[in-house]
Amino acid sequence: MTGDKGPIRVLVVDDEPQIRRFLRPSLAAQGYEMIEAASGTEALARASDRAPQVILLDLGLPDMDGVSVIRALREWTETPIVVLSVRSRETDKIAALDAGADDYVEKPFAMGELLARLRAALRHRLRQGGEAPVFHSGDLAVDLVRREVNKAGQSVKLSPKEYDLLRLLVQHAGKVVTQRQLLEQVWGPAHVEDTQYLRVYIGQLRQKLGDDATHPALILTEPGVGYRLVSEA
Amino acid sequence: MTGDKGPIRVLVVDDEPQIRRFLRPSLAAQGYEMIEAASGTEALARASDRAPQVILLDLGLPDMDGVSVIRALREWTETPIVVLSVRSRETDKIAALDAGADDYVEKPFAMGELLARLRAALRHRLRQGGEAPVFHSGDLAVDLVRREVNKAGQSVKLSPKEYDLLRLLVQHAGKVVTQRQLLEQVWGPAHVEDTQYLRVYIGQLRQKLGDDATHPALILTEPGVGYRLVSEA
DNA sequence: AGAGGCCTTTACGCCGGCTTTACGCAACGA
DNA sequence: TCGTTGCGTAAAGCCGGCGTAAAGGCCTCT
Numbered sequence: 001m002t003g004d005k006g007p008i009r010v011l012v013v014d015d016e017p018q019i020r021r022f023l024r025p026s027l028a029a030q031g032y033e034m035i036e037a038a039s040g041t042e043a044l045a046r047a048s049d050r051a052p053q054v055i056l057l058d059l060g061l062p063d064m065d066g067v068s069v070i071r072a073l074r075e076w077t078e079t080p081i082v083v084l085s086v087r088s089r090e091t092d093k094i095a096a097l098d099a100g101a102d103d104y105v106e107k108p109f110a111m112g113e114l115l116a117r118l119r120a121a122l123r124h125r126l127r128q129g130g131e132a133p134v135f136h137s138g139d140l141a142v143d144l145v146r147r148e149v150n151k152a153g154q155s156v157k158l159s160p161k162e163y164d165l166l167r168l169l170v171q172h173a174g175k176v177v178t179q180r181q182l183l184e185q186v187w188g189p190a191h192v193e194d195t196q197y198l199r200v201y202i203g204q205l206r207q208k209l210g211d212d213a214t215h216p217a218l219i220l221t222e223p224g225v226g227y228r229l230v231s232e233a
Numbered sequence: 234m235t236g237d238k239g240p241i242r243v244l245v246v247d248d249e250p251q252i253r254r255f256l257r258p259s260l261a262a263q264g265y266e267m268i269e270a271a272s273g274t275e276a277l278a279r280a281s282d283r284a285p286q287v288i289l290l291d292l293g294l295p296d297m298d299g300v301s302v303i304r305a306l307r308e309w310t311e312t313p314i315v316v317l318s319v320r321s322r323e324t325d326k327i328a329a330l331d332a333g334a335d336d337y338v339e340k341p342f343a344m345g346e347l348l349a350r351l352r353a354a355l356r357h358r359l360r361q362g363g364e365a366p367v368f369h370s371g372d373l374a375v376d377l378v379r380r381e382v383n384k385a386g387q388s389v390k391l392s393p394k395e396y397d398l399l400r401l402l403v404q405h406a407g408k409v410v411t412q413r414q415l416l417e418q419v420w421g422p423a424h425v426e427d428t429q430y431l432r433v434y435i436g437q438l439r440q441k442l443g444d445d446a447t448h449p450a451l452i453l454t455e456p457g458v459g460y461r462l463v464s465e466a
Numbered sequence: 467a468g469a470g471g472c473c474t475t476t477a478c479g480c481c482g483g484c485t486t487t488a489c490g491c492a493a494c495g496a
Numbered sequence: 497t498c499g500t501t502g503c504g505t506a507a508a509g510c511c512g513g514c515g516t517a518a519a520g521g522c523c524t525c526t
Contacts, residue, residue, distance in 0.1 A: 224502075
């Protein structure tokens with residue numbers, strides 16, 4: 001499941017550190033999280049393990065040809081690729097675009113335009129819907145895109161706080177989420193101590209989801225630590 | 234709907250005949266069928282009745298602002314738009330891209346590069362099947378092309394704001410659209426807090442569409458979050 | 467000038483979610 | 497055995513969000 005919550009991740013591939021330093025504040029100002037890679041092989045590794053939503057790629061890399069990087073990426077992912085290059089030769093552009101790049105921006109570039117092209121590239125990903133990341137556990141199904149919860153085929157109505165709580169558990173399914181984490185994310189940093197909230201709302205969730213607190217099959221209590229949603233298929 | 238057989242149709246929007254004459258042989262050589270439009274209103278008409286797979290748009294049109302054309306198109310179609318313009322100001326590019334354009338090429342341009350960018354734009358919407366431009370849910374029918382809303386066969390008259398609101402819900406049918414999204418898109422960024430607008434207009438929509446607020450069959454309320462149009466098959 | 471449509475704004479009743487309090491229970495250590 | 501601590505459940509009151517009606521102002525069209 002692509003847990004596409006939180007900030008949008010942008011993978012910046014460039015071997016020049018000054019370029020990365022130049023981009024970082026501008027991307028951060030837009031609320032993006034910037035991931036760096038200085039070589040082609042590193043780019044492929046980061047694209048795979050960090051799953052960025054968009055890739056900014058310089059063609060002049062030390063270890064691989066830029067077009068080869070594009071082709072390698074396109075073998076398994078359709079993440080938008082915006083090429084950022086000093087090469088202005090038309091054949092370079094054509095090669096990069098036909099290899100699967102989504103856009104081609106020449107250096108030097110205006111930051112505002114680059115950000116606009118980034119937004120345009122991100123739109124493509126959004127529009128084409130993609131697979132709905134639906135979480136399943138037993139007869140529970142949680143669709144984080146549609147904000148829909150089903151239990152044994154029946155739709156379950158949740159209040160905002162209830163849903164937020166369940167969403168956090170789903171996003172960390174199988175792992176323990178501490179009480180502090182839950183309280184901070186749902187009720188805000190001012191209520192990280194109000195564990196009573198948790199007991200009340202976990203109880204409401206269990207009731208609506210048909211889970212028995214003494215023998216829970218969905219939401220497990222880790223005493224003194226937090227709660228865990230079973231991630232079994 | 235869009236029986237995408239035969240050659241790929243490219244809509245070229247430019248008021249200068251010599252540009253269109255210049256493009257025609259190159260597009261024909263690639264096997265494209267070229268449709269022409271010399272004004273913004275003609276562009277909107279051709280986009281609707283010829284259903285091109287991609288649109289090449291010049292921003293300097295005699296009757297309408299180029300960005301308005303993009304916005305008007307994006308109200309009902311996701312056909313890729315490649316802007317072709319002599320304007321090189323950064324703000325022009327940003328405005329066009331953020332209005333929904335997929336790419337921005339400055340004149341003069343190299344034909345090879347333009348064709349490559351055209352191919353890149355076409356790739357985006359390739360996998361995306363033929364989108365039905367008329368939305369159905371129960372006995373409600375919304376035709377985003379003709380800007381027409383029918384309920385149980387009867388035409389429904391909507392005010393501009395009412396229509397915008399319904400259009401957004403249709404474009405995200407099945408998914409929850411947050412109050413902020415709706416307010417920003419319909420009333421502008423300055424009114425993202427005026428949730429009262431939403432309650433009034435959602436109420437008007439429900440009344441005109443014959444939906445009961447207490448037991449809604451069309452427009453569902455997600456308390457504290459937003460609204461959702463049921464996307465029943 | 468007049469009429470009508472549309473948007474904005476105000477007022478109000480209602481319902482439900484959130485918070486808070488209270489209490490029972492089980493586990494654990496002294 | 498008793499006290500302590502943490503967990504689960506029930507219930508009550510408050511507050512805010514939601515839906516509805518309606519009035520006033522602005523605009524356009526006649």
